[in-house]
Structures are given as structure tokens and as C-alpha cells.
Amino acid sequence: xxxxxxxxxxxxxxxxxxxxxxxxxxxxxxxxxxxxxxxxxxxxxxxxxxxxxxxxxxxxxxxxxxxxxxxxxxxxxxxxxxxxxxxxxxxxxxxxxxxxxxxxxxxxxxxxxxxxxxxxxxxxxxxxxxxxxxxxxxxxxxxxxxxxxxxxxxxxxxxxxxxxxxxxxxxxxxxxxxxxxxxxxxxxxxxxxxxxxxxxxxxxxxxxxxxxxxxxxxxxxxxxxxxxxxxxxxxxxxxxxxxxxxxxxxxxxxxxxxxxxxxxxxxxxxxxxxxxxxx
Amino acid sequence: xxxxxxxxxxxxxxxxxxxxxxxxxxxxxxxxxxxxxxxxxxxxxxxxxxxxxxxxxxxxxxxxxxxxxxxxxxxxxxxxxxxxxxxxxxxxxxxxxxxxxxxxxxxxxxxxxxxxxxxxxxxxxxxxxxxxxxxxxxxxxxxxxxxxxxxxxxxxxxxxxxxxxxxxxxxxxxxxxxxxxxxxxxxxxxxxxxxxxxxxxxxxxxxxxxxxxxxxxxxxxxxxxxxxxxxxxxxxxxxxxxxxxxxxxxxxx
Numbered sequence: 001x002x003x004x005x006x007x008x009x010x011x012x013x014x015x016x017x018x019x020x021x022x023x024x025x026x027x028x029x030x031x032x033x034x035x036x037x038x039x040x041x042x043x044x045x046x047x048x049x050x051x052x053x054x055x056x057x058x059x060x061x062x063x064x065x066x067x068x069x070x071x072x073x074x075x076x077x078x079x080x081x082x083x084x085x086x087x088x089x090x091x092x093x094x095x096x097x098x099x100x101x102x103x104x105x106x107x108x109x110x111x112x113x114x115x116x117x118x119x120x121x122x123x124x125x126x127x128x129x130x131x132x133x134x135x136x137x138x139x140x141x142x143x144x145x146x147x148x149x150x151x152x153x154x155x156x157x158x159x160x161x162x163x164x165x166x167x168x169x170x171x172x173x174x175x176x177x178x179x180x181x182x183x184x185x186x187x188x189x190x191x192x193x194x195x196x197x198x199x200x201x202x203x204x205x206x207x208x209x210x211x212x213x214x215x216x217x218x219x220x221x222x223x224x225x226x227x228x229x230x231x232x233x234x235x236x237x238x239x240x241x242x243x244x245x246x247x248x249x250x251x252x253x254x255x256x257x258x259x260x261x262x263x264x265x266x267x268x269x270x271x272x273x274x275x276x277x278x279x
Numbered sequence: 280x281x282x283x284x285x286x287x288x289x290x291x292x293x294x295x296x297x298x299x300x301x302x303x304x305x306x307x308x309x310x311x312x313x314x315x316x317x318x319x320x321x322x323x324x325x326x327x328x329x330x331x332x333x334x335x336x337x338x339x340x341x342x343x344x345x346x347x348x349x350x351x352x353x354x355x356x357x358x359x360x361x362x363x364x365x366x367x368x369x370x371x372x373x374x375x376x377x378x379x380x381x382x383x384x385x386x387x388x389x390x391x392x393x394x395x396x397x398x399x400x401x402x403x404x405x406x407x408x409x410x411x412x413x414x415x416x417x418x419x420x421x422x423x424x425x426x427x428x429x430x431x432x433x434x435x436x437x438x439x440x441x442x443x444x445x446x447x448x449x450x451x452x453x454x455x456x457x458x459x460x461x462x463x464x465x466x467x468x469x470x471x472x473x474x475x476x477x478x479x480x481x482x483x484x485x486x487x488x489x490x491x492x493x494x495x496x497x498x499x500x501x502x503x504x505x506x507x508x509x510x511x512x513x514x515x516x517x518x519x520x521x522x523x524x525x526x527x528x529x530x531x532x
Contacts, residue, residue: 178356178358182350182375184379192378196366197366273366
């Protein structure tokens, strides 16, 4: 009790002093966080200009030239077309995968014998690289949209499914016991205890799936597509539009980062109680 | 007088292990019984039987003369590790046990506020468990168990994880709540001192297998003494229980 009485005075004293310091350390933290990237970008700009021979420079132009190409792609509307084509595919695959694997995961986890029975198969499937199956999907579903979306669904299903099962299986048994001592029936136990406590773990799987949906898509678009960022990268290379190729690669990187950042923010919102409990 | 809780030759075995062996005990309505015993004496097993979370291998557990068939809202259980739902606020945790009942949303919130106030947590209604100290969490858990108005409160070493000052504070509060509400309380503890301070009676269990060794009546006389724990009557009771437990603890260790 004495500790809680003392705490406020200590805190107000040090908080006032710590504020400007905190601001400064945050600034330097931002700088340190992006220093490596800035250095890398500087190297990308300067090395081709001053260090590389003409031949290599053709294949690795300075960053500024790539950014000019990117700007042109933005202005002539090509970038938006390819971006939308890619996002449409990955969103379709991602949404389908989540819609299937969350309920399926809950079902599998609820019937423990089923989970034990299926687990080796799930592990095998998860560890089979999705791209290894691209030829199979192409053979079975053709070279069009269906096989690409199916491949994304395949890649996204596993993290969501396995995290959903893990989320349900790692519910604190004491919470289940407490709820049972209140006479809760199995369906309400599931709805009011198991599901909410599994949500953060499930969401981690969903975030991983979102990242996979972009990663796999780009590769899938390099084969037999007529639009999309993967197509743009591959097509630019084939047509020797090297700056445009890098512009598309930069777009892919930024897109991946943005999607991940968005989901991290969402995830934090869904699981404040868990993040803080761990800390 | 009929007993609120009756154990009749209760035995509970797990495979080859006998956790409880032929325990018979009557607890009167409105009584405060503390239950002490070394680890492995089947204290928690006994509580699970009373809570309806387990069934006796033989013998009978009766509440109001009727055998216990499962968990129910006539009994509230308070666990050592609080067992609060971390995604629910203090208020929503207290409301948990009310949600299947007849109260509407506003009445539930009102009831929760009332019981958080009873345990001294007014102003913390919207805090999540991770924002509360251990003592506060246990207060929320107690409020949750009291809110649906069970006749019996079953407490499984609820204060074992708390520091000693918080512990004494919560013991005081629990006695006050017991006197105000007239609940029948079964309180499991490791601590002889806690048992003497809280219980009207203290039941002593033997180490494996758990048998009822003795039931000691506690009469501390005038409880208004500021330092009750140093009063001669308190010391004498504590010593008597210590003697009863001494051999058992050595056998268990």
C-alpha cells in the first residue's frame, strides 16, 4: 500500500523533467530507425553514378532515374491500372482464405480428436511452398485469373487456419474453469470465453496472410498475366525498360510495407489487453 | 438445524491417487469456515466438489440437503489467480455472471457498479484487468462472485499471490462483506494466521490422502482490538492449529 501512495509524487517529479528528453530521444530514435534505409538509398543513387562501369549501370540505374520512371507511370495512369489489377487479385484471394479458414479452424480446434488427426497433414501443407504448386494450379485451372487467385487462397489459408487452431487451444484453462463454475453451457462458453481470447492470435494469422497475399501474387503474375505489378516488372525487364522495372519493384515494396503497417495498427487495436498483459 | 453444506463420507480418487478419503463435514448456513492443510491434502479437490466441477468417487455432497449435480449460480467460486477475463473491463467482468439472467443491460451495469463499490473499487469500472493491481483484480473477482447473489462463496487460496499488507486489508474487507451479506463462506488457505483471523471454524485436513483431522472453533473474544493478531486468544488459537498441522506438513514435505 505504501508503494501506491508514494508512486504519484515520484512520477510527477520525474515526468516534468523527462518530457523534453523524451521528445529528443524520439527524434533520434526515428533517425536511427531510418538511417540504414537512407544509407541504402544513397548508395543506390551514388554507386551507379561514380563506381559502376557503364555496362552494370545499364542494369542498375541510379535511384533518381527510377523515381522519374515511377513518376511517369503515375502520370500516364499505368501504375494505377496495374496496382488495381494486383490488389483485386490479392484481396479476392485473401478474403476468400480468411472466410474459409477462420470458421474451419474454429471447428477443427473445437473437436480435439479432429485437430490431432489433421495436424500432420496441415503441417505438411503449410510447409509446401505455394509457388511450388503454381504449375499444378496452372494445369488444373488454366493460366487465367482463377489459378492466380486459387494460389493466393492456398498461401493465405495456412497461417489463418493454424493460428485459429492455436488460438483456441491456448485459451487459459482457468478462464474456462471460471466460466464453467458459473454454469455456462458449451455454446456460450465458446462464444463468451474461447472466441474472444483467441481473437489476437487469429488476427496475427490474418496479418501474416495479408503479407503472403502480396508476396505470392507478384510471383504468380510473372507467369501468363496481362496486367498487375508482377507482370509490369517482368514485362519491363523483357522490353529492356530497366528504370520502369525498378519503379514497379519500388511500388511492390511500398505496398507491402503499407499493408503490413495497416494490419499491425488494426491488430494492436484488437488486442490491447494481450499486448499489455505480456509487457 | 439443517446444514447449508453437508459432506457425507466423501472420497475422491484420481487413478491410483486418493485425494480425499472419507471426509464428513457439516457447514451451517451463514458460517465462515476456513480450511487448512498441507499441499496435497485435497483442499482444492474439495472445493471443486463443492463447486460441482468434479464428482465424488463415493459419498455425497449436499447443498440445502440436495446432492450437487453440477456448477450453479447458488455457489460462487473465487480462484487464486483471479481468473478475470482480460478483454473485459472490471464492470463487464462483474456482469459476466449476470448475463444469462433476468436483468437487462442497464440493470446489469447498475448491479456491477454497486458490487464494485462494495469491494472499494468505485471509479475503476472501466479499467481493464491489466491496469489493476493484484489486490484490485481479486476484489473484482470477489465482486463478480457476489453480484449474482449466491448463497455460498467458495474461495480457493484467493489471497496467496498478494503481498502481506494487501492481504490483511482484503481479509478485513472480506469479514466486513461476510457480516453484511450473511453468505456461507468456505475459504481455503495455506496460512494458519489467515484461517484464525477469518474463520468461525477452522477445518484441518491431513496430508495425502486428505482426511478431516479436526475442526477447531475460533473465539477471539473482542475483535475490535487494533492488533488482533497479537492478542493472547489469537496466539493461542494459532499455536493450537500449528500443532495440528505440524506433523502433517512434515509428512508432506
